[in-house]
Amino acid sequence: MPYWQDFSVGQRLSFGRYVVTREEVIEFARRFDPQPFHLDDDAAARTHFGRLAASGWHSCAMAMAMIVAEHERMDAIGSLGSPGIERLRWLKPVYPGDVLRCESEVLEVRGSRSRPEMGAVRSRLTVLNQHDEPVLEQEPTVFYRSRPA
Template sequence: MNSSTVRYFEGLEVGETFNLGAETVTAEEIRSFGERYDPQPIHTDPKVATESMFGELIASGWHTAAISMRRFVDGIIENAGIAILAGVEVENLQWRRPVKPGDVLNAKAEIVGLEEWNEEHGIVQFDLAMQTDEDDLVLQMIKRVLVDRR
């Protein structure tokens, strides 16, 4: 992102939508994340996972949230050039269905609120969602971020 493409708080509008791209989830990534951060057998042991209510290995919800964060940074900060400083809050984080190996997750974000904060910053509220290629919603949240003003 170069300075001529930076988008500040004043240049954003409620209703703007952003395609944040897609990412394919692999069994190896699911196991690796699970072993490091959420070592439940449904995330780390394919044999045990097949005997669970899910019938197969599934990604940790936190892994799914981490993927959404990467898609958000790449799509909103890097590609759209929005001058985000930091996250402020996540509201209503929902994992709607388990993510499985081979799922292709498509992320999108919509600006649903703009809030004056101080002379230097504003708060932008995004509705962030990820769904599979089959249109199954896997994650949704409201994400509030601090954005530079001009």
């Protein structure tokens, strides 16, 4: 589905597989979110997490890795980036050993009035763990090229 015209409201996709490793959780946290419950087992055990937990921003980054891999799989050369995310919620902690996947539903598809060479697709993306529990939900808008005339 490389062009915005190839998407339709209600369309659903299920994709991705990302194994969360302890090393990656700690490395990401050291660089970008150095809170004790992302870095240290004892500190994490004293919180509501109960054990080492991935940063929410790391969860977003893992979701993005799965999205990019899916775009590559679909040969979605029409993707032109995103103007942003309207809604982002971290629903459950992500732990080392979790296996994540994505489900998306298209909410809106529209061509650009000012830039006819592109359009926008807004969707709801849910990241689930190996127990099919939602851990993250967001509503991104992504720009795609228009189908050539």
